[in-house]
Amino acid sequence: MSLSRRRLLQFTAASLGSARLAFAAAPAHGEQRLAVVMLRGALDGLAAVPAVGDPAWAALRPAAAGDASPLPLDGPFALHPRLAQLHRWYGEGTLRIVHAVASPYRERSHFDAQQLLESGGTRPFELSTGWLGRALQAAGGRGVALSPALPLALRGASGASSWAPTREAPADDDLLARVGQLYDADPQLGPMFRQALEQRSGSMAPAAGGAGFVALATQAGRFLAAPDGPSVAWLDTSGWDTHTQQAPRLARLLGSLDDGLAALRAALGERCWATTTVLVMTEFGRSAVLNGSQGSDHGTGGVAFVAGGQVAGGRVQADWPGLARAQLLDGRDLRPTLDLRALIGPVLQRQFGLSGARLAQDVLPGTPRPLTDLWRA
Numbered sequence: 356m357s358l359s360r361r362r363l364l365q366f367t368a369a370s371l372g373s374a375r376l377a378f379a380a381a382p383a384h385g386e387q388r389l390a391v392v393m394l395r396g397a398l399d400g401l402a403a404v405p406a407v408g409d410p411a412w413a414a415l416r417p418a419a420a421g422d423a424s425p426l427p428l429d430g431p432f433a434l435h436p437r438l439a440q441l442h443r444w445y446g447e448g449t450l451r452i453v454h455a456v457a458s459p460y461r462e463r464s465h466f467d468a469q470q471l472l473e474s475g476g477t478r479p480f481e482l483s484t485g486w487l488g489r490a491l492q493a494a495g496g497r498g499v500a501l502s503p504a505l506p507l508a509l510r511g512a513s514g515a516s517s518w519a520p521t522r523e524a525p526a527d528d529d530l531l532a533r534v535g536q537l538y539d540a541d542p543q544l545g546p547m548f549r550q551a552l553e554q555r556s557g558s559m560a561p562a563a564g565g566a567g568f569v570a571l572a573t574q575a576g577r578f579l580a581a582p583d584g585p586s587v588a589w590l591d592t593s594g595w596d597t598h599t600q601q602a603p604r605l606a607r608l609l610g611s612l613d614d615g616l617a618a619l620r621a622a623l624g625e626r627c628w629a630t631t632t633v634l635v636m637t638e639f640g641r642s643a644v645l646n647g648s649q650g651s652d653h654g655t656g657g658v659a660f661v662a663g664g665q666v667a668g669g670r671v672q673a674d675w676p677g678l679a680r681a682q683l684l685d686g687r688d689l690r691p692t693l694d695l696r697a698l699i700g701p702v703l704q705r706q707f708g709l710s711g712a713r714l715a716q717d718v719l720p721g722t723p724r725p726l727t728d729l730w731r732a
Contacts, residue, residue, distance in 0.1 A: 576622025
């Protein structure tokens with residue numbers, strides 16, 4: 356389950372090299388750049404950004420002995436300790452956190468939720484193209500998805516393409532965790548399997564996080580920083596479906612997300628970072644109460660992140676619904692109080708210079724009132 360030194364070097368060269376991907380001369384789209392990171396599988400927003408000051412928090416998510424202290428934010432919120440780089444961005448005012456957010460979807464199917472989020476509609480399969488693809492097409496821009504196939508979000512744009520290094524498909528994290536539970540009591544197989552998982556966590560597996568996501572984020576930054584490069588980059592990571600043993604898995608995943616976003620900024624350079632917006636989102640949240648396997652199940656309200664050199668950050672934006680049992684949606688989920696499209700809309704307007712009417716008509720039909728004051732004046 357570990358990579359040979361030769362395979363590791365081959366993957367690193369493919370991921371971190373210039374990739375020799377030829378782009379035609381860019382149209383006049385200004386200096387703005389956009390990177391969208393999709394966390395497939397549903398990030399537990401209450402684990403990433405815990406509401407430690409909510410009166411119901413301690414009973415809802417009792418801290419385990421030895422857990423690292425979360426990093427303080429404003430109000431009742433904190434940040435997972437593995438998001439140290441993002442915490443630094445928050446302190447310098449370049450990260451805004453949007454909590455208790457969700458798409459219009461209220462069921463719990465990954466497939467339907469991702470289709471709805473990427474298409475930008477009000478119900479699954481209402482639209483067959485993506486909001487980012489429609490925006491690119493309307494503005495005449497170009498975008499690249501760092502994935503083996505073009506995601507739905509970029510469909511509908513003639514200027515959209517995909518790029519990915521050759522790699523083997525990663526094993527599913529939830530399956531590995533379940534196999535680990537079977538082997539855990541075996542005095543011989545248990546330690547061997549845990550060692551194999553530790554070796555895997557450091558391997559180059561882009562879709563499941565780890566060093567591979569850092570490689571892809573670095574390449575995305577290089578594409579966006581190139582004078583003749585695209586104005587938009589889309590990145591996927593998977594493995595966020597944490598039904599079992601959530602704490603150690605999220606620690607690894609959030610750490611790789613944090614490292615990858617820092618690598619993206621470094622590859623952009625401070626000049627390009629100053630005009631770049633980074634949007635991090637997931638298809639839905641997870642249940643507020645952990646299950647019997649110390650994981651969380653599919654939920655509703657979650658969290659999104661917006662970062663960039665001109666983002667008016669240093670704050671958590673939330674119409675906080677509370678975590679008492681009577682305040683939870685269906686008695687189990689964080690209740691969403693903000694439509695994720697209200698965040699996507701102003702990001703697209705800034706990136707492409709779309710009017711509110713053009714946005715509502717051609718890109719995000721039925722979009723709610725957009726959030727304001729996301730960027731510094």
